[in-house]
Amino acid sequence: MAEKKVPKEVKSFIDLLDQAKVLELRDVEILAEEFVINIAPQLIQAVPPAVQQAHAYLEEAVKLLRQALGIPAVPPAVAPPAAPPAPAVPELVKATFEPPVFTYAGSIAEVQIGATSAEGGTRKKVIKVGGESCPPFYRFEKVMPNRPIVALDVFDTLPPLPKTIKDYYRDVLKDHVAWVNKCLEEFKADLVTLHLISTDPAIENKPAEEAAKFVRKVLDQIDIPVIVGGSGNPEKDLVVFEKVAEATSGERLVMASVTIDMDVAKAAQVISKHGHNVIALAFLDINQVKELNRKLMDAGMPKDHIITDPSTGGLGYGIEYTFSVMERMRLAGLMGEESMQVPISCAATNAWAAREAWMPMDEWGPREYRGPLWEITTGLVNMLAGADLFMMLHPLAAMTLKSIAEVLAKPKIEKELREVAYEKWISAKL
Amino acid sequence: MPKLLRPLDVYRHLPGTNCGECGEVNCMAFAAKLIEREKRVEDCKPLFKPEYKAKLQKLLEVLRPPVKEVTIGVGDRAVTVGGKVCVYRHELTWYRPTALFFDVDDEMPEEEALKKVKYVEGFEIERIGVKLRLDGIAIRCVSGSPEKFAKRVAKVVEATQLPLMLCSYDPNVMEEALIIASTKKPLIYAATKDNWYEMMKLATKYQCPLAVSAPGDLSLLKSLVATMRKEGLDDFVLDPGTFVEADTLAETVNMFTMLRRAAIEKEDKDVGYPLMGVPAAVWMSPEKDEVTTKMKECYVANLLMTRFADLLVMHSTDIWMLLPVLVWRQNVYTDPRVPLSVKPGLYEVGPVDEKTPIFVTGNSALTYFLVRGDVEKSGRGYLICVDTEGISVESSVAGRRFTAEKVAEALKSSGVESKVKHKTVIIPGKAARISGELEELLPGWKVYVGPKESSGIPDFIEKVWSKEVKFE
Numbered sequence: 008m009a010e011k012k013v014p015k016e017v018k019s020f021i022d023l024l025d026q027a028k029v030l031e032l033r034d035v036e037i038l039a040e041e042f043v044i045n046i047a048p049q050l051i052q053a054v055p056p057a058v059q060q061a062h063a064y065l066e067e068a069v070k071l072l073r074q075a076l077g078i079p080a081v082p083p084a085v086a087p088p089a090a091p092p093a094p095a096v097p098e099l100v101k102a103t104f105e106p107p108v109f110t111y112a113g114s115i116a117e118v119q120i121g122a123t124s125a126e127g128g129t130r131k132k133v134i135k136v137g138g139e140s141c142p143p144f145y146r147f148e149k150v151m152p153n154r155p156i157v158a159l160d161v162f163d164t165l166p167p168l169p170k171t172i173k174d175y176y177r178d179v180l181k182d183h184v185a186w187v188n189k190c191l192e193e194f195k196a197d198l199v200t201l202h203l204i205s206t207d208p209a210i211e212n213k214p215a216e217e218a219a220k221f222v223r224k225v226l227d228q229i230d231i232p233v234i235v236g237g238s239g240n241p242e243k244d245l246v247v248f249e250k251v252a253e254a255t256s257g258e259r260l261v262m263a264s265v266t267i268d269m270d271v272a273k274a275a276q277v278i279s280k281h282g283h284n285v286i287a288l289a290f291l292d293i294n295q296v297k298e299l300n301r302k303l304m305d306a307g308m309p310k311d312h313i314i315t316d317p318s319t320g321g322l323g324y325g326i327e328y329t330f331s332v333m334e335r336m337r338l339a340g341l342m343g344e345e346s347m348q349v350p351i352s353c354a355a356t357n358a359w360a361a362r363e364a365w366m367p368m369d370e371w372g373p374r375e376y377r378g379p380l381w382e383i384t385t386g387l388v389n390m391l392a393g394a395d396l397f398m399m400l401h402p403l404a405a406m407t408l409k410s411i412a413e414v415l416a417k418p419k420i421e422k423e424l425r426e427v428a429y430e431k432w433i434s435a436k437l
Numbered sequence: 438m439p440k441l442l443r444p445l446d447v448y449r450h451l452p453g454t455n456c457g458e459c460g461e462v463n464c465m466a467f468a469a470k471l472i473e474r475e476k477r478v479e480d481c482k483p484l485f486k487p488e489y490k491a492k493l494q495k496l497l498e499v500l501r502p503p504v505k506e507v508t509i510g511v512g513d514r515a516v517t518v519g520g521k522v523c524v525y526r527h528e529l530t531w532y533r534p535t536a537l538f539f540d541v542d543d544e545m546p547e548e549e550a551l552k553k554v555k556y557v558e559g560f561e562i563e564r565i566g567v568k569l570r571l572d573g574i575a576i577r578c579v580s581g582s583p584e585k586f587a588k589r590v591a592k593v594v595e596a597t598q599l600p601l602m603l604c605s606y607d608p609n610v611m612e613e614a615l616i617i618a619s620t621k622k623p624l625i626y627a628a629t630k631d632n633w634y635e636m637m638k639l640a641t642k643y644q645c646p647l648a649v650s651a652p653g654d655l656s657l658l659k660s661l662v663a664t665m666r667k668e669g670l671d672d673f674v675l676d677p678g679t680f681v682e683a684d685t686l687a688e689t690v691n692m693f694t695m696l697r698r699a700a701i702e703k704e705d706k707d708v709g710y711p712l713m714g715v716p717a718a719v720w721m722s723p724e725k726d727e728v729t730t731k732m733k734e735c736y737v738a739n740l741l742m743t744r745f746a747d748l749l750v751m752h753s754t755d756i757w758m759l760l761p762v763l764v765w766r767q768n769v770y771t772d773p774r775v776p777l778s779v780k781p782g783l784y785e786v787g788p789v790d791e792k793t794p795i796f797v798t799g800n801s802a803l804t805y806f807l808v809r810g811d812v813e814k815s816g817r818g819y820l821i822c823v824d825t826e827g828i829s830v831e832s833s834v835a836g837r838r839f840t841a842e843k844v845a846e847a848l849k850s851s852g853v854e855s856k857v858k859h860k861t862v863i864i865p866g867k868a869a870r871i872s873g874e875l876e877e878l879l880p881g882w883k884v885y886v887g888p889k890e891s892s893g894i895p896d897f898i899e900k901v902w903s904k905e906v907k908f909e
Binding site: 070073074077078079096097099100101102103104105106107109144145146147290322323324325326327330331334335338362363366370371372373376377379380381383384387388391407410411413414415416417420421422423424425427428429430431432433434435436437 | 577
């Protein structure tokens with residue numbers, strides 16, 4: 008072996024042999040895939056410590072050589088020598104992890120949706136959202152008083168919907184009560200939103216009175232309260248909300264949505280006069296959220312009747328703005344900013360604006376899975392940012408997000424983590 | 438709130454000679470780049486001279502983020518995780534996107550394992566101008582045999598440049614694998630309460646980062662790290678356990694949240710290391726069918742990524758369940774201080790000439806990249822981005838940011854008129870309502886209303902524009 012050409016590792020291998028002073032290798036050429044060095048154990052036990060030392064050196068040398076050549080080990084032909092007694096393992100430093108609990112100056116209002124007969128309504132079921140006094144799912148501080156709620160969409164007139172969604176509702180599209188019940192029973196939604204899109208002046212321009220009658224009629228046949236969705240036309244919505252509020256006085260429904268380009272003071276009056284709640288919709292601008300909520304409160308809308316919607320960008324389409332606006336809103340509310348001390352609503356449905364959710368595209372995989380997962384993800388990350396109420400479209404997405412909410416907001420963890428063999432993940436057949 | 442470093446805090450630990458070797462005009466500029474993670478300490482060569490030894494040490498201390506950066510792997514595909522300076526991204530930004538590792542084991546057929554490794558290595562999806570990729574391979578020792586494991590590790594090392602994570606609790610198994618792979622700087626998984634002493638010795642001897650696992654017991658996790666820190670080790674990845682059942686998932690989120698807040702807001706140095714989660718654990722108790730389990734793996738990954746996981750180990754590689762993870766990672770790791778918009782003005786897409794169509798759109802970065810991609814697919818185009826303040830076309834039409842006046846003005850000032858031999862312009866389908874007014878403002882021009890979704894552009898060019906437009 009020419010001294011100059013040997014790699015460093017091999018050189019130290021030779022050094023080690025040298026230190027052992029018992030063996031020497033000459034003109035070695037290793038071409039084999041396997042490299043075995045066996046020393047009979049009885050021999051080791053019989054030999055004096057110096058030779059045992061040599062064996063240890065040799066083992067180390069073999070490791071180095073294998074490292075240099077990248078050769079994996081092979082099973083030893085005979086059992087390896089008994090290991091020398093392990094060196095005493097030092098004691099672990101005793102440390103205690105203290106949960107980093109903070110205190111907060113403020114808390115989030117709890118909004119009750121629906122009123123029972125004792126409360127001036129006719130609902131058999133009411134739902135509460137919000138009421139948090141720490142950031143979302145900071146269980147080490149507090150378990151959230153109300154788990155996040157999922158509301159599925161029901162439309163008075165059918166808008167264009169992705170096929171993957173429409174297929175779930177084909178049998179009930181003409182019967183709104185059956186549609187609501189399907190959402191509740193089959194798809195396990197907590198609530199529904201009745202979207203009155205037929206009132207849109209650009210579509211059917213149905214009169215507000217007719218819309219109000221429609222809501223009342225549906226309400227009379229179901230147990231739960233509903234969210235009433237307008238058409239998005241600020242002038243018309245104000246009239247629609249007024250008529251619906253009258254026709255359902257005392258039911259404590261949710262009117263969605265009041266926006267900054269509406270006569271906010273008037274909206275607050277016509278809605279609060281009949282004891283309803285409101286969703287205040289701002290456009291991804293935390294100052295607008297503040298201004299709108301302030302205006303509503305100034306006009307007499309109680310804080311615990313307001314839910315705020317800062318606008319939801321779908322996954323891949325501005326979701327990070329929504330995420331951070333929600334997180335900032337929630338933290339500001341806990342720090343004491345009153346206009347932010349209201350539950351947050353998230354339109355996870357906006358996920359469907361993303362082409363990744365609905366477009367047939369082989370290289371992205373089947374859209375039947377991709378679509379709901381897009382909506383679940385949009386809802387989930389905003390839930391972690393602080394959203395309390397989710398407007399959803401796809402039944403599978405709604406069911407999944409609801410079950411995640413149930414799991415994360417569980418009042419009590421029944422299972423001790425120690426009972427779960429998590430550590431086995433590395434050796435399990437997955 | 439995170440403690441923000443100012444360039445001056447860093448500058449005082451630099452040589453101050455303004456030598457320019459780092460490529461910056463002076464040391465102050467270099468300091469600013471260091472804070473932004475755009476330059477590395479190693480870029481300042483003089484700092485490594487003996488006379489600056491004290492400064493260097495001080496600098497490293499000052500720059501050390503509350504969550505230490507840990508590098509796994511070597512070469513172009515090496516991945517650095519951690520480096521977080523704030524709990525909430527809006528406080529500054531989240532550095533070092535979550536690394537995604539995918540498992541193979543030593544009992545699956547070799548061919549299958551190597552196929553997965555190659556797939557993970559070659560995976561690439563382009564989205565808004567960025568290539569989204571996967572980051573590493575976790576090799577699990579299922580056999581329990583040091584020889585089998587080492588052989589599998591050797592094959593994987595041969596097959597890929599990706600960073601590795603070697604998974605076994607048996608120090609003998611680990612050493613056999615490290616003998617093969619240590620020069621690739623794999624992550625050793627894992628030191629536990631039973632084997633930490635030997636694993637620590639291995640991590641020290643082979644100079645590799647070490648995962649510390651104490652499932653469900655944060656005090657133990659802290660004790661293990663504190664003990665090994667005292668022995669001089671500093672490259673850890675922490676594993677508090679990923680419990681994914683209905684009655685344990687909330688506790689997983691709770692532990693991750695506590696650890697990250699303690700590291701950053703309580704400056705607890707013993708937990709100031711990257712966190713790892715294992716969405717692959719959903720496969721230990723699968724759901725009713727495979728699709729449902731994959732969906733769960735996807736949302737557990739996003740749940741943990743949102744709650745501070747710096748490294749995730751996953752099992753499934755189906756594109757439909759990876760896409761939401763990759764897109765959310767891309768989204769949440771953008772810098773919230775940088776508005777997502779492109780410079781308003783004229784962009785050339787593909788080989789333009791006098792017969793190239795002219796498209797107008799907004800200047801939100803999302804709009805730009807989506808439309809650009811679709812124009813590319815249609816062949817070529819002049820793309821004029823009107824200043825919509827980074828807002829989407831739909832919202833800016835409603836908010837009067839995308840008006841006929843603004844479009845006409847942008848078209849005129851772009852000078853595109855002299856570059857083509859036609860007088861037609863294509864506006865987004867979502868801006869259809871401005872078309873009439875725009876034609877009035879542009880005498881002699883024909884305004885085409887394009888598709889509502891830019892994905893319809895290739896079809897529109899082929900079936901409408903190319904057939905109708907005549908050149909002068």
